[in-house]
Amino acid sequence: MAEMQFTPQMLLEKITWPVEDSDDEDFDLDTTCRITGFLRMFIETGTLAQLLTFWVGWEMLPPELRVEISGGTLPTSSTCFETLKLPAHFKLYMDFEKALVAAIKNVNPHLSSCCELLELILRKGLQQPVLGLVHRDYWQCFEQLLQHDNCGRLSAVSLAVEQTLACRKLLSAQGRGRYLLRLALRRRVLEGVIKHLLHTPKVLEWYNPAISLLMNEEFVEPFMSLLMVLSEMDFKLDMENCSFLDESWLLPVCDMYEAVPCRELGMVLRYLSGRVFVLKLLPGSQAQVDKCVHPGDIIDEINGISLRNACNGQAGVVISRLKGRPLSLRMLRWCVQEGGVYRPIIKLLRALREENPSLQLGPSPSSQQPTNQGQRPTPSQIVYIVQFLGKTNIGMNGGKEVLQHGIPLVLQQNQPSKQVHLDLKETHLICTEKSNMTELFQHHYPEISCVGRFGQPDYTVFAFCVADSPETTQSTGFCCVVLRASTVKECEEIVNRIATGFKHTEWFV
Numbered sequence: 001m002a003e004m005q006f007t008p009q010m011l012l013e014k015i016t017w018p019v020e021d022s023d024d025e026d027f028d029l030d031t032t033c034r035i036t037g038f039l040r041m042f043i044e045t046g047t048l049a050q051l052l053t054f055w056v057g058w059e060m061l062p063p064e065l066r067v068e069i070s071g072g073t074l075p076t077s078s079t080c081f082e083t084l085k086l087p088a089h090f091k092l093y094m095d096f097e098k099a100l101v102a103a104i105k106n107v108n109p110h111l112s113s114c115c116e117l118l119e120l121i122l123r124k125g126l127q128q129p130v131l132g133l134v135h136r137d138y139w140q141c142f143e144q145l146l147q148h149d150n151c152g153r154l155s156a157v158s159l160a161v162e163q164t165l166a167c168r169k170l171l172s173a174q175g176r177g178r179y180l181l182r183l184a185l186r187r188r189v190l191e192g193v194i195k196h197l198l199h200t201p202k203v204l205e206w207y208n209p210a211i212s213l214l215m216n217e218e219f220v221e222p223f224m225s226l227l228m229v230l231s232e233m234d235f236k237l238d239m240e241n242c243s244f245l246d247e248s249w250l251l252p253v254c255d256m257y258e259a260v261p262c263r264e265l266g267m268v269l270r271y272l273s274g275r276v277f278v279l280k281l282l283p284g285s286q287a288q289v290d291k292c293v294h295p296g297d298i299i300d301e302i303n304g305i306s307l308r309n310a311c312n313g314q315a316g317v318v319i320s321r322l323k324g325r326p327l328s329l330r331m332l333r334w335c336v337q338e339g340g341v342y343r344p345i346i347k348l349l350r351a352l353r354e355e356n357p358s359l360q361l362g363p364s365p366s367s368q369q370p371t372n373q374g375q376r377p378t379p380s381q382i383v384y385i386v387q388f389l390g391k392t393n394i395g396m397n398g399g400k401e402v403l404q405h406g407i408p409l410v411l412q413q414n415q416p417s418k419q420v421h422l423d424l425k426e427t428h429l430i431c432t433e434k435s436n437m438t439e440l441f442q443h444h445y446p447e448i449s450c451v452g453r454f455g456q457p458d459y460t461v462f463a464f465c466v467a468d469s470p471e472t473t474q475s476t477g478f479c480c481v482v483l484r485a486s487t488v489k490e491c492e493e494i495v496n497r498i499a500t501g502f503k504h505t506e507w508f509v
Contacts, residue, residue: 104234106254121213126208157196160180160184164180169242170242252342254300265327267282279359295362302319384485388420393478394406428443428444449466452464453492459492461483
């Protein structure tokens with residue numbers, strides 16, 4: 001109510017703008033024009049609260065200032081060359097300044113509002129074809145630029161349009177237009193794209209000059225000022241997370257799940273409206289052990305192969321083609337970072353629940369313990385300090401029975417021992433010398449034929465067998481690698497972890 005009494009026009013009039021011939025050393029005409037244009041965008045369309053929400057976030061303002069603004073009291077304001085310190089008593093000025101220069105990512109709460117505003121301007125006054133056979137959107141305008149703009153400087157626009165056309169996750173003109181806008185923001189070329197649009201009459205004639213902002217000189221100038229501001233901002237957007245742009249500017253939480261080669265991942269899938277949903281995880285399966293996939297999540301792509309608009313069984317076909325290779329799955333989460341359901345899939349989740357009343361959605365990010373990005377509390381994060389005792393060729397048999405004579409053979413050779421780091425990662429193990437961090441060997445779990453402990457003298461010695469020259473086509477037999485742990489418990493733990501890694505990576509041949 002009272003909020004509507006305080007408008008950007010009032011703020012604009014209250015600002016003390018410096019004059020060009022002033023003696024002020026901080027005067028910057030370019031900055032002045034940009035801020036002026038930016039503010040004028042909101043003069044007829046919103047309140048100061050909307051301006052602040054778009055620019056820095058209403059929630060960033062101190063509570064007492066929000067009360068003052070809502071009460072209709074006009075705060076004092078500074079000059080524009082001080083980066084427009086909106087009210088002089090704006091206590092979070094440092095946060096405000098950081099918000100202007102910080103990288104903008106998919107999770108930025110104001111990103112969708114910014115994109116919606118740009119989309120609204122580009123659609124304003126866009127006329128539909130007379131016959132109405134095809135719905136015209138601003139995407140078609142960008143496409144037509146390649147045919148009708150004769151300036152010869154369309155390289156950035158052409159590349160953006162070509163990349164958009166090549167994206168298989170987009171099914172509609174709306175999705176492609178939104179993808180191109182995000183791409184232009186990321187590459188800082190949106191201002192150039194709109195300039196090309198403004199000097200291409202064949203495309204501009206699609207707009208109604210009476211209501212289009214692009215055809216109105218009074219509005220074009222502040223709009224271009226806004227684009228100039230946006231071109232200086234750092235948009236670090238994940239362009240692969242685009243499968244929902246056909247439906248919404250709101251994008252889901254997107255995570256990568258790296259799975260080792262295995263017999264089966266153990267996920268029950270349901271294909272619904274072109275999406276591949278995870279219904280449940282099989283007990284003891286690779287997916288359940290890794291704890292990176294949850295019921296309700298969507299498989300967006302596998303090893304770069306998009307599953308957007310997938311038909312029944314398509315995910316299984318893709319995985320079967322990749323048999324024996326590590327899998328990289330792009331997962332779209334059913335919930336947002338704050339813990340609520342991702343709105344564009346609410347109806348789909350409701351349909352899944354009607355079909356499967358027992359469906360239990362996985363935990364939301366807010367209900368889990370925070371971990372470092374890209375890390376999971378799995379055996380892949382364990383590094384042991386052990387003694388490397390040596391290795392030797394044991395012939396063409398790599399079965400577990402050879403360990404009983406392979407280990408004594410290495411011990412009898414009295415090779416110089418080295419203190420090493422044994423890093424048991426998710427898909428492979430790496431051994432590096434502790435003194436100089438030189439890598440001694442690296443083996444993927446499928447290369448390991450067996451692993452076990454030596455029964456004497458103190459149960460701290462263990463070994464595993466690998467192909468002696470896995471990089472060559474001609475086999476030279478197997479090699480027995482022998483190491484010593486610091487304790488019996490640690491030795492048993494290492495053997496179990498290697499065995500677990502091998503179990504999850506073995507394939508039937």
